Amino acid sequence: MTDRELGPTAARSSRTTLCTSHAPGHAVQPTRVLLCDSSPDDVWTPVVVMGAVGDELTVACGAELRRYRNHETGRLLDLADTTGPDALLNERYGLLFLRTWPQDAASVFSLQPADQPPHPCG
Numbered sequence: 001m002t003d004r005e006l007g008p009t010a011a012r013s014s015r016t017t018l019c020t021s022h023a024p025g026h027a028v029q030p031t032r033v034l035l036c037d038s039s040p041d042d043v044w045t046p047v048v049v050m051g052a053v054g055d056e057l058t059v060a061c062g063a064e065l066r067r068y069r070n071h072e073t074g075r076l077l078d079l080a081d082t083t084g085p086d087a088l089l090n091e092r093y094g095l096l097f098l099r100t101w102p103q104d105a106a107s108v109f110s111l112q113p114a115d116q117p118p119h120p121c122g
Helices: 030-036 073-083
Strands: 044-053 056-061 064-069 086-090 095-098 108-110
Touching: 030 095, 044 073, 044 095, 056 073, 056 086, 073 095
Parallel strands: none
Antiparallel strands: 044 056, 044 086, 056 064, 086 095, 095 108
């Protein structure tokens, strides 16, 4: 059973949420994307985007399911439906890179562990 079968999925939208916060789970900090280029291999984890309920995204890392917050889960799921669910997670900087990166700069998402309280939008 996948999260997509568990219940309501985040509202899907191709619009980008207007948020100026660079806290985890919000707008991507461009400097962090650049820093990912020099990250060692051991901080990159292949994941599969499984689905979302509200602002909580579920990804599979091998047999382990992990949950993260992102306030653009609808857009993230739309892109994953188009590009495929395989992605790379940079665990050092908390960024999820979908397959269309680097051709599509909007295919990078900032993640916050779901067990932490959400940061407000800026």
